[in-house]
Amino acid sequence: MERVIIHVDMDYFYAAIEEREDPSLKDKAVVVCMYSNRGEEGGAVSTSNYIAREAGIRSAMPCKQAKSLKPDAVFLPVRKELYENVSARVMDILRSHADSEENFENISIDEAFLEISQNCGRDFEKARYIGMRVKHDVLEHEKLTCSVGIGPNKLIAKMASSFRKPDGMTIVKPDEVRDFLNDMPVNRLWGIGKVTGEKLKKMSIETIGQLAACDTQELIAEFGKKRGTWLKKAASGIDESPVTERTATDQIGRMASLKEDTRNDDMIFALLDELADDVIKKAESRKVSFRTVIMTVIFSNFRMATKSRTFSHAVSGKDILHETAREIMLQFLHESNMDFRRIGIRVTNLQQDVGQKSLLEYF
Numbered sequence: 001m002e003r004v005i006i007h008v009d010m011d012y013f014y015a016a017i018e019e020r021e022d023p024s025l026k027d028k029a030v031v032v033c034m035y036s037n038r039g040e041e042g043g044a045v046s047t048s049n050y051i052a053r054e055a056g057i058r059s060a061m062p063c064k065q066a067k068s069l070k071p072d073a074v075f076l077p078v079r080k081e082l083y084e085n086v087s088a089r090v091m092d093i094l095r096s097h098a099d100s101e102e103n104f105e106n107i108s109i110d111e112a113f114l115e116i117s118q119n120c121g122r123d124f125e126k127a128r129y130i131g132m133r134v135k136h137d138v139l140e141h142e143k144l145t146c147s148v149g150i151g152p153n154k155l156i157a158k159m160a161s162s163f164r165k166p167d168g169m170t171i172v173k174p175d176e177v178r179d180f181l182n183d184m185p186v187n188r189l190w191g192i193g194k195v196t197g198e199k200l201k202k203m204s205i206e207t208i209g210q211l212a213a214c215d216t217q218e219l220i221a222e223f224g225k226k227r228g229t230w231l232k233k234a235a236s237g238i239d240e241s242p243v244t245e246r247t248a249t250d251q252i253g254r255m256a257s258l259k260e261d262t263r264n265d266d267m268i269f270a271l272l273d274e275l276a277d278d279v280i281k282k283a284e285s286r287k288v289s290f291r292t293v294i295m296t297v298i299f300s301n302f303r304m305a306t307k308s309r310t311f312s313h314a315v316s317g318k319d320i321l322h323e324t325a326r327e328i329m330l331q332f333l334h335e336s337n338m339d340f341r342r343i344g345i346r347v348t349n350l351q352q353d354v355g356q357k358s359l360l361e362y363f
């Protein structure tokens with residue numbers, strides 16, 4: 001049965017809340033910074049408003065660099081609790097537009113999926129009207145703008161919401177999916193990270209259309225069965241994952257101390273690979289895939305930091321976990337000068353590996 005899914009992503013969320021709280025910021029460049037324990041110099045940019053982005057400022061950039069790009073920008077510290085409260089209220093508004101409470105999925109502090117198949121009677125024109133109502137309600141109640149994507153599945157809805165930003169709405173009907181994806185650079189496909197993007201580039205696959213035209217077996221040979229199959233399907237605009245409220249608290253994790261406090265990446269990666277292998281063994285014995293990887297580092301001064309990555313689809317296997325864990329670990333190393341004491345890796349959003357459809361059912 002055809003579905004209609006909305007994805008909503010709030011515009012420059014933390015900075016927009018700061019603007020709302022202090023209207024004098026309105027026409028200024030606003031940069032929200034996550035300061036580290038080394039004070040203002042060590043922080044990274046959480047987000048910035050669009051005026052600041054015009055100067056080249058981006059999320060995760062060192063605040064110091066942002067300052068040099070736009071010295072007259074207003075730099076503000078993250079106020080996470082405030083943003084979480086606003087997020088909870090926004091999510092209530094969004095949830096009220098979904099077919100039912102269960103047809104709502106909050107995927108991050110500023111994003112959610114809503115299934116509206118029933119509410120719009122599977123009619124994309126009615127869906128457009130619901131999309132406008134969503135935007136109107138969020139603006140009226142919270143004085144914030146958001147961008148909306150509407151499509152026949154989560155993958156397309158998610159990619160549509162980022163197509164026109166800020167304050168945009170993009171509707172991709174089932175018969176428009178192919179054109180929508182065809183010429184986009186392959187790394188714009190939701191779920192493709194840097195490493196996969198580079199691998200594909202080496203295979204001379206630059207656009208999503210080229211990926212969709214690829215031989216599935218060739219992709220499986222390169223990326224393994226699960227990921228190869230997913231790449232082919234996603235590039236073809238196929239995504240059957242349901243919109244479901246997240247309740248999973250289930251997770252598999254390992255944590256261990258390094259032999260000594262260190263920033264030596266050989267030592268850190270060796271332990272990381274060991275931990276990742278243990279996690280994969282446990283996941284395999286329980287026959288589960290995972291969607292989220294969470295990494296924890298405890299520094300020599302006992303401060304703790306956490307980072308995570310959520311995939312658009314369940315993944316499994318050693319390679320993807322190693323790859324993701326290493327990517328996240330490199331970010332930790334990049335963002336801090338401190339020695340590492342302990343490291344941990346967890347996978348969550350587990351999904352039982354049963355009844356996997358074979359490729360032949362799709363093509």
Ligand code: DCP
Pocket residue numbers: 009010011012013014015045046047048059060109110165166
């Ligand atoms: N965030 C963060 N660090 C990052 C990325 C994001 O702390 N590296 C936080 C700040 C963002 C919020 O998460 O406001 C939502 O992230 P988005 O990627 O949706 O970015 P924005 O909402 O800020 O901007 P956009 O208008 O592009 O969605």
Ligand code: MG
Pocket residue numbers: 009010011012013110
């Ligand atoms: Mg956003």
Ligand code: MG
Pocket residue numbers: 009010108110111
């Ligand atoms: Mg977001």
